[in-house]
Amino acid sequence: xxxxxxxxxxxxxxxxxxxxxxxxxxxxxxxxxxxxxxxxxxxxxxxxxxxxxxxxxxxxxxxxxxxxxxxxxxxxxxxxxxxxxxxxxxxxxxxxxxxxxxxxxxxxxxxxxxxxxxxxxxxxxxxxxxxxxxxxxxxxxxxxxxxxxxxxxxxxxxxxxxxxxxxxxxxxxxxxxxxxxxxxxxxxxxxxxxxxxxxxxxxxxxxxxxxxxxxxxxxxxxxxxxxxxxxxxxxxxxxxxxxxxxxxxxxxxxxxxxxxxxxxxxxxxxxxxxxxxxxxxxxxxxxxxxxxxxxxxxxxxxxxxxxxxxxxxxxxxxxxxxxxxxxxxxxxxxxxxxxxxxxxxxxxxxxxxxxxxxxxx
Numbered sequence: 001x002x003x004x005x006x007x008x009x010x011x012x013x014x015x016x017x018x019x020x021x022x023x024x025x026x027x028x029x030x031x032x033x034x035x036x037x038x039x040x041x042x043x044x045x046x047x048x049x050x051x052x053x054x055x056x057x058x059x060x061x062x063x064x065x066x067x068x069x070x071x072x073x074x075x076x077x078x079x080x081x082x083x084x085x086x087x088x089x090x091x092x093x094x095x096x097x098x099x100x101x102x103x104x105x106x107x108x109x110x111x112x113x114x115x116x117x118x119x120x121x122x123x124x125x126x127x128x129x130x131x132x133x134x135x136x137x138x139x140x141x142x143x144x145x146x147x148x149x150x151x152x153x154x155x156x157x158x159x160x161x162x163x164x165x166x167x168x169x170x171x172x173x174x175x176x177x178x179x180x181x182x183x184x185x186x187x188x189x190x191x192x193x194x195x196x197x198x199x200x201x202x203x204x205x206x207x208x209x210x211x212x213x214x215x216x217x218x219x220x221x222x223x224x225x226x227x228x229x230x231x232x233x234x235x236x237x238x239x240x241x242x243x244x245x246x247x248x249x250x251x252x253x254x255x256x257x258x259x260x261x262x263x264x265x266x267x268x269x270x271x272x273x274x275x276x277x278x279x280x281x282x283x284x285x286x287x288x289x290x291x292x293x294x295x296x297x298x299x300x301x302x303x304x305x306x307x308x309x310x311x312x313x314x315x316x317x318x319x320x321x322x323x324x325x326x327x328x329x330x331x332x333x334x335x336x337x338x339x340x341x342x343x344x345x346x347x348x349x350x351x352x353x354x355x356x357x358x359x360x361x
Contacts, residue, residue, distance in 0.1 A: 012135030114189030169210035197270025217312035264295025
């Protein structure tokens, strides 16, 4: 790995350390597998050593999502301050013997301290992510946007999502059950993703109805040849069309003799998510911070168990909370807010930081 590549990632690594609330003396375990990006791991461990932490990197064989965690990893995780699940590793439930991913506050305010357990960080460092404007965006500015989005969502009762393809979905939601919004560094025992910038608004508490067009899904290279189309009535997908994955979900529906549940609505509020960055990551995590994001499930809903969860983005989506337009075809309306622009001016030209020009790429 060249010094130029490391230099390109420096700001992304600094933002990761700040967002995760990692400090001198912390013991940090990177749980990775053979697919994880080695350049990103090297950049992160170098950055952590420079602030006086003790990084440990454990590279396992392919770790399937939600799968059992190897005993070696459990033993190492039990003696660390921070567990970093390193892209594409995503095995929250498998670590429940060491820490609880879900607590009374972990969804609504994931940064909140949980005494007696290590922090959990999902490091979404697909190749080139840490060198992108997505990872370099100032945390202070992103958290200011997140706080304002949370204020808007807390006052609302209904979300509507549309897109040029024909998406038009309306759902009620319970504002006390907002999830996955980070507004400050993680406290000991809390959790976060990095990079980040999404508002979880519906996990089944409410009633959804309408039509959704999905452009891709986690685990799919690139985009669908034919967008998936769901027709949703009272949180049930009554029609599912569009290629092999749609047929797979309908096959599971017959296998488990259960309906396809519509179970997730999120939307992104991060101003800088280049289209290429989201497409190059076959898990498409960046698009979760860029567009509206929907999920469905059959059976128990977790991969590698008794069911299937499928989620992904709706490109060029617009989002309304009650009757307020929050995002128009991917551009956050808050980017015109004077207070947000004043904070942006601390880090450069507000027009550059908040323009959403990357959405057009």
